[in-house]
Amino acid sequence: QVHVVESGGGLVQPGGSLRLSCVVSGTPFKFLAMGWFRQAPGKQRELVASITTDEYTNYAEFSKGRFTISRDNVKNTVYLQMNSLKPEDTGVYYCNAIPLGNRSWGQGTQVTVSS
Numbered sequence: 001q002v003h004v005v006e007s008g009g010g011l012v013q014p015g016g017s018l019r020l021s022c023v024v025s026g027t028p029f030k031f032l033a034m035g036w037f038r039q040a041p042g043k044q045r046e047l048v049a050s051i052t053t054d055e056y057t058n059y060a061e062f063s064k065g066r067f068t069i070s071r072d073n074v075k076n077t078v079y080l081q082m083n084s085l086k087p088e089d090t091g092v093y094y095c096n097a098i099p100l101g102n103r104s105w106g107q108g109t110q111v112t113v114s115s
Contacts, residue, residue: 001026002097009093009109012085020080020109022095029076032097036069036080038111040091049080050098062088085113 008020024032035050049059049069057069068081078095092108 002032002103004095004097004106006093006095006106006109009111011112011114013115014086014113016085016113017081017083018085018111020082020093020095020111022078022080022106024076024078024095024097027097029071030073033099034069034071034078035096035098035100036078037094037096038089038091039094039108040088043091045094048093051078082111085111087113089113 002024003026005023006020008018010018012018031053033052036048037045038048039045047060048063049057049067051057051069051071059067066084071078090111090113093111094105094108096103096105
């Protein structure tokens with residue numbers, strides 16, 4: 001059972017930055033591939049970025065060049081550094097172990113990009 005707690009969201013102006021954190025417990029973190037997902041109002045949840053146990057990363061087209069996913073196996077934490085934020089990045093951001101299977105979700109962290 002993987003338990004996640006996301007944090008770091010907030011209100012930011014277009015062009016600004018945020019760093020999201022996700023603390024993982026319940027399963028040895030170093031054995032988990034992790035992903036960040038987001039869900040905008042009225043839209044389906046989508047993958048933002050992922051990182052393997054060997055720290056290989058993959059990004060959705062919309063996040064390439066602006067977002068960076070990383071992990072700290074000592075702190076059992078996965079991060080998402082988001083730069084050059086746009087209003088369309090607004091949504092609730094979630095992390096989870098991947099593949100998702102039937103895993104449950106955390107509460108997420110709200111990101112709002114607005115002037």
